[in-house]
Amino acid sequence: MSPPAQDLFDWYDRHRRDLPWRNVSGRPDPYRVWLSEVMLQQTTVAAVGPRYARFLARFPDVAALAAAPWEAVAEEWAGLGYYARARNLHAGAKALAAGGFPRDVLGLRGIPGIGAYTAAAVAAIAFGVPVVPTDGNVERVAARIHAVETPLPGAKKALDSLANRWMEQAAARARPGDFAQALFDLGATICTPRRPACALCPWRGACAAQAQGIAEALPRKAPKKARPVRSGVHFAVTDAAGRLLVRRRPAEGLLGGMLELPGTPWREAAWHSTEALALAPLPDLRWRHLPGEARHGFTHFELRMTLLAARHDGAAPEGFAWMAPDAARAAMPTVMRKLLALLEGAVSPA
Template identity: 75%
Template sequence: MTPPPDATLLLAWYDRHKRTLPWRMPSGAADPYRVWLSEVMLQQTTVATVGPRYARFLARFPDVGALAAASWEEVAEEWAGLGYYARARNLHAGAKALAAGGFPTTVEGLRAIPGIGAYTAAAVAAIAFDRPVVPLDGNVERVTARLHAVEQALPAARPRLAALAQGWMGQEAARARPGDFAQALFDLGATVCTPRNPACAICPWREDCAGRRAGIQAGLPRKAAKKARPTRFGVHFLATDPSGRLLLRRRPDSGLLGGMLEVPGTPWREEGWEGAGAAVHAPLPGLSWTALNGEALHGFTHFELRMALWRAAVPAMAAPEGFAWWEAAAARAAMPTVMRKLLDLAGL
């Protein structure tokens, strides 16, 4: 067994080199709502993207009570463009539970809140409540795999990596500053122990790193080969009235992009759509639809999407049941990125 790296060295490095981030506060002094929000936003989204959006979200929903009191439509509008909307739905559900009883201070208590998973519970517990736990995100996985030269591939290696990382908390220095220790690990992985070309020469743990000694650090952690993502196809129908408003609807609450605003269309499937087969999904029967040139492309985690767009002009009329007329600018602000690509295709 490789001995644990010296927590004192990492914390000293962190005190000198820590990143300045809008949500960062000293260990044990952080607002749990702000920690929670930042951790949810940062999942599968870059720090550069999250920074301004975090500030804007807080301005609109400054505390957990304000978020709980908001409608899903308001939350979805503010989340638009950040992707992975299930995160926003879980955040909203969790806020409703937290507004009634306040923030639990333990990992177990946080895990009981709807939408808070293992990583987020550990991060909030460590950073906001000084609980001696190491949150395992991608940065910490990478640092751990390299330090202990773990060659087993992800995701199978994850339980072992979690146990090894948690073992570092056995040191008195780490237990004295759990939140700072967790954030130091995040920063080490983000700025020094990077996925490509790790800067081992300036790493505070370089002497403790078994991966560096073996010369295999750049190839760790190993990852199982990914399956090719299938391609799915859809056809969407953009109706506009004489004032330029768009006929849109909300997706079902459950499922992909649940509750989000969309240009109505066919289901997304692996078989392409013929004209007649797609037309039965048009929102207003009997219209003369024109297929636009080109297609909108979007990548989801598990599949690639190719969308055709048909367009029609309609006279002034009330929106049919389940639909609503939207000004183009307001629609773009409230839509997920995949739907904005359809508006781009239409030149709106």
């Protein structure tokens, strides 16, 4: 049995979050909905808010984003992480600029980089399609409402099916975009991972987990495997003006198309100095090992990086460029900024 949609609407109409990408007075702009959903993947609302506004100021619509060079998009995305999102967003904008936004889930799935969840979110919120976009918040609500004890990720399909059954109610189908966003807000503010505020929940009476006293234990999750550790050596080359030698990573792969300090591949085996220096952009320079280690966590592995520094006052080698440190930092992903912090710590006065 589905929990009553009207109870959720009554709560949402009083307590909805004031978010910059929401439009409460008319049909939302599909570009803004799409952008917000992409940015919010793996990133908190607090972090996305100011970056969303800044991104829109630079790329106010699909046409502007499609026409922008990748370097500009990468620079604006720097620091947000999960950089494949930016590549997919850029590719999707190029496809959408020609024909506009499809108005259904299937059509949206045909756009590069738009997966099942994002297609459902844009369809429901921007076009009023009666479908529930099932994110982590919605999965948690569904697991608790129906007391589903199968661990994630194995329970994902079942939880998605349960959540979409809720949309079959007439009230929900009349306001599908609001229903989806009400579910997001319920999971984010009431049905939270720890210490859910069950006493304030509009669906308390329909929640099987709350009735059984197991709400906080759900959804269950399969044990995580330990992430392997990989190592890398990077090279900080500066010139007389204090500029840094940088390069752009290949378009495909991890951090594709982003700016970086040159370095070795990241691998599980440790790097020996002579082996690493053979891959330096200018191996014959006088290199010194900087103290400390930069660490960064990716989804599937932990990365540990050391830094070698040298001075070079000649031209940049082919495939590399000189860049002022502040400009480089602004355009680099977080993992590279951690290396810059090592460099700055080494040259700062004691």
